[in-house]
Amino acid sequence: MGNPRLVDPARLVQLTVSGASSGCIYGLIALGFVLVYKATEMVNFAQGEIMMLGGFTAYTLIAKAGLNYWLGAGLTVVIIAAFGFLLDLLVLRRLIGQKQFSVVMLTFGLASIFRAVAGMGWGYDPVGFVTPFTNKVVRVGGIVLSETSMSIIVGTVLLCTALYLFFARTRMGLAMQAASQNQLAAYYMGVPVKTVFSLVWAISAGIAAIAAVLLAPVAMVDVNMGLIGMNAFAGAVLGGFGSIPGAVIGGVVVGVVEQMAGYFLPAGFQETSANLVLLAVLIIYPQGLFGTLTRKRV
Amino acid sequence: MTADGVPILRVHNLETYYGPIQALHGISLEVPCGRIVTVLGANGAGKTTVLRTISGVITPERGQVQFAGRNIGKLSPDQVMRAGICHVPEGREVFPFLTVDENLRMGAYTRTDKDAIERDIQTCFDYFPILKTRATQRAGLLSGGEQQMLVISRALMGRPKLLLLDEPSLGLSPLLILQIFEIIRRINRDHGMSILLVEQNANIALQTADFGYVLEVGRVVISGDSAELLQREDIKEFYLGQRGTSARAAQRWKRKASWH
Ligand SMILES: Nc1ncnc2c1ncn2[C@@H]1O[C@H](COP(=O)(O)OP(=O)(O)OP(=O)(O)O)[C@@H](O)[C@H]1O
Ligand SMILES: [Mg+2]
Numbered sequence: 001m002g003n004p005r006l007v008d009p010a011r012l013v014q015l016t017v018s019g020a021s022s023g024c025i026y027g028l029i030a031l032g033f034v035l036v037y038k039a040t041e042m043v044n045f046a047q048g049e050i051m052m053l054g055g056f057t058a059y060t061l062i063a064k065a066g067l068n069y070w071l072g073a074g075l076t077v078v079i080i081a082a083f084g085f086l087l088d089l090l091v092l093r094r095l096i097g098q099k100q101f102s103v104v105m106l107t108f109g110l111a112s113i114f115r116a117v118a119g120m121g122w123g124y125d126p127v128g129f130v131t132p133f134t135n136k137v138v139r140v141g142g143i144v145l146s147e148t149s150m151s152i153i154v155g156t157v158l159l160c161t162a163l164y165l166f167f168a169r170t171r172m173g174l175a176m177q178a179a180s181q182n183q184l185a186a187y188y189m190g191v192p193v194k195t196v197f198s199l200v201w202a203i204s205a206g207i208a209a210i211a212a213v214l215l216a217p218v219a220m221v222d223v224n225m226g227l228i229g230m231n232a233f234a235g236a237v238l239g240g241f242g243s244i245p246g247a248v249i250g251g252v253v254v255g256v257v258e259q260m261a262g263y264f265l266p267a268g269f270q271e272t273s274a275n276l277v278l279l280a281v282l283i284i285y286p287q288g289l290f291g292t293l294t295r296k297r298v
Numbered sequence: 299m300t301a302d303g304v305p306i307l308r309v310h311n312l313e314t315y316y317g318p319i320q321a322l323h324g325i326s327l328e329v330p331c332g333r334i335v336t337v338l339g340a341n342g343a344g345k346t347t348v349l350r351t352i353s354g355v356i357t358p359e360r361g362q363v364q365f366a367g368r369n370i371g372k373l374s375p376d377q378v379m380r381a382g383i384c385h386v387p388e389g390r391e392v393f394p395f396l397t398v399d400e401n402l403r404m405g406a407y408t409r410t411d412k413d414a415i416e417r418d419i420q421t422c423f424d425y426f427p428i429l430k431t432r433a434t435q436r437a438g439l440l441s442g443g444e445q446q447m448l449v450i451s452r453a454l455m456g457r458p459k460l461l462l463l464d465e466p467s468l469g470l471s472p473l474l475i476l477q478i479f480e481i482i483r484r485i486n487r488d489h490g491m492s493i494l495l496v497e498q499n500a501n502i503a504l505q506t507a508d509f510g511y512v513l514e515v516g517r518v519v520i521s522g523d524s525a526e527l528l529q530r531e532d533i534k535e536f537y538l539g540q541r542g543t544s545a546r547a548a549q550r551w552k553r554k555a556s557w558h
Binding site for chain 1: 353355374375376379380384385387391392393394395396400403404405407408452453456
């Protein structure tokens with residue numbers, strides 16, 4: 001080996017932290033994939049584009065309209081969540097019972113429509129807005145970490161805790177789990193299943209909006225930012241595509257692998273590492289890290 | 299409040315289709331308030347379809363479903379439940395990854411009276427003590443009999459005025475069947491709950507119910523008081539598995555055999 005870079009622990013920590021932070025973004029997008037899939041058995045390939053719309057919405061509210069960062073961010077989440085709800089209500093609900101293939105094609109179609117509409121509305125130049133975390137660093141024992149990386153990681157942990165409490169402790173969270181596990185039985189309990197599924201779409205979209213806001217200090221907002229949805233998809237598959245903690249952990253692993261590949265491997269590997277992870281998981285370990293062998297009843 | 303004995307459920311001339319296939323050919327039946335009514339019939343007779351049509355999973359092509367004086371034929375299943383009908387479907391549809399306790403709480407999804415919900419959970423545990431010891435276990439890991447107890451309890455948590463039970467005896471040991479039917483009787487007695495009970499096990503169903511209907515290929519062919527039905531030769535022959543000797547029974551058998 002003899003590579004001096006291998007033994008620099010401070011650098012390794014920095015790489016891990018920045019990998020984990022982009023991985024958290026993947027994890028949040030992956031969470032959106034998995035929540036919708038568990039509830040409706042649809043794979044929403046427009047999840048990354050919903051994040052992109054969140055980024056532009058936040059830009060409009062914060063940079064253009066001059067709203068306070070926190071207010072603008074909160075409003076963005078509400079707007080995008082409502083958008084997700086309506087998307088299900090008006091479009092996707094009609095596809096329940098159709099072939100998987102139709103759903104995949106539809107969501108791919110929606111993704112390109114969203115890109116085109118965003119291009120028309122906001123243009124094709126990258127834009128950005130200032131956040132309380134932009135260009136700040138924290139020092140932990142002599143290691144310099146960017147505050148943005150830390151804010152992404154902390155934000156993700158807080159969001160995941162809130163989601164966990166929501167699903168485990170609240171009546172609506174329990175009803176969402178129940179409707180995902182046995183739709184008909186949930187109807188028999190008086191759960192308005194269709195509305196509950198639209199709310200799952202709203203939550204997934206809201207999470208994507210939060211991801212966009214968290215990502216803003218490190219990456220510009222542009223029409224193609226949704227393409228990281230494919231890296232997130234790799235994370236979701238690695239996590240077992242169906243497990244909620246698996247989605248987040250899978251996303252983080254993909255992010256860290258990506259950073260490490262960029263540092264230790266020849267140029268080009270960083271960009272393809274997520275796809276390599278996806279291929280490797282599908283071939284070697286298709287059930288993923290947290291996959292359950294128990295299939296849900298349909 | 300519906301007075302005791304007055305029909306709480308009235309199904310009139312129900313015709314239900316699965317696509318082009320007609321499953322119910324004009325079924326009429328009634329459940330008097332506070333009584334147990336059973337629907338018997340062979341496999342494929344349409345028993346499950348009757349319950350599914352009542353609870354709004356399938357919309358009937360023709361006919362009415364009246365519940366407590368209200369027309370519920372066009373409501374969705376969640377609205378039917380809120381109207382006061384809980385359906386315990388065939389095949390123990392638990393929420394497999396939720397715990398027993400969470401399954402019971404899902405049964406009370408439409409309710410907001412917290413204290414009464416806790417009391418009702420205790421009542422379910424009184425009926426089926428094994429559920430208490432499994433309270434924190436995933437429902438998917440319960441035995442078939444335990445799952446049957448759970449889905450009945452879960453429906454009770456909705457405090458229905460009418461309980462629909464689809465073959466609660468299916469796949470259970472004879473002893474457990476006796477226990478479950480004893481509980482069904484107790485539920486009816488303690489809460490005055492009206493029950494529509496679909497069964498293949500005609501013997502125990504008729505011993506439990508006040509009134510019975512027999513379906514054949516989507517039609518009601520016999521109806522009467524349970525005590526009366528238990529005495530009928532053709533019912534003894536074909537549903538109670540006893541050897542009948544009457545000429546009428548033999549004739550029915552011939553007719554039935556010629557269909558296959
Ligand atoms: N989803 C469906 N699609 C098409 N036909 C169906 C469907 N469900 C039931 N059927 C048909 O409708 C008829 C009545 O079925 P149903 O399930 O009501 O019978 P059942 O009396 O409950 O029988 P079992 O005792 O076996 O449960 C049968 O001929 C069946 O094949
Ligand atoms: Mg049936």
